[in-house]
Amino acid sequence: MKWKTALEEMKPYKPGRSIEDVKRTYGLTHIVKLASNENPYGTSQEVLDYLDQNPLQYEIYPDGHSSRLRKKLAEKHGVSEESILFGNGSDEIITIICRALLDEGKHTIMATPTFPQYAHNAKIEGAAITEIPLKDGLHDLDAFLKAITKDTTVIWICNPNNPTGTLMPVGEIVDFLHHVPEDVLVVLDEAYFEYITDDQHVDSISLLEQLNNIIVLRTFSKAYGLASMRLGYGIAHPAVVTPLNKVRNPFNNNSLAVAVAEVAVQDKEFIEKCRSLNDQQRMRFKQFAAHHGLHMFDSQTNFVLIQVPSDADEASEFLLQQGYIVRSGNALGTPGYIRVTVGTEQQNDGFFTAFDKFLQQGGSHEE
């Protein structure tokens, strides 16, 4: 086969270990998965009731326009219906953007470390990639500006950033956007938007009133607790959405995902509850890290990147044996750290006990 040369050096996505696999390997009965930033509180009760009461017409193709959900989201965000692009998870929107704007001879800019799917998809398209190291955990937007060339077509800003959890103030992003050429698309990936509690933060969708070259990505996978449904969306000027829609597969969202998202989007109380509980629990991680003298990035998400006083793989393996699945920073470009999803109070109690055990064994930084 004459595969694209870019594929030679790439690896397929390696999912984290499943709960069943960990149970089997370590002979454990109770496992807590804190590795993929899912919602530990599940999904809205209204969604669960809907699923109980509404059988689907399985033989019928989905509404390829997702019209009812489109209307609800347009109202929620105060944008036109033509400003919305749906994806099979925001992952697919990232793929669509890369297919539409990147290929050999084109150039893209992103932070490092950041969400790996930007680089992954850009590589497949054969584009040149500039990765700008984070500065104090934040995107170094001055360096981004300097990296722009005549071939640059897409710039990625993950806000809050995965894996650090750090939030760029929208004011800084606005200054940056005013210096970016109008024919370069800036992607503001806000998968964790609903978890932000910083009251200075401004909803970046309002920037669409002044700027045509941005797309804001949101997802139902995180706070909405619907990761299994695979539904994300982008909001952009219709002049950006129309070309991206040419790349989108006609039925990329399944009927069930769209139907439950329509219900989920109405349950504002659920999102508020999750934001508040997550904030309280995130604070406990902050206190834990401070108590043990471990560095932790200031997170505005439902995960934290926390230092370990040893190799990150070793720490993750220890925690795994105690029944807690977390992500080693070695795989995320942050050696010396682990990324942990903020769980429920009870899950976190157990995690802190296991981590304490590790610190006692492996040498705590506690003074």
Ligand SMILES: Cc1ncc(COP(=O)(O)O)c(C=O)c1O
């Ligand atoms: C920053 C960021 N963007 C996008 C995604 C993709 O989310 P989904 O495809 O589930 O919408 C994730 C998932 O972890 C993420 O962390």
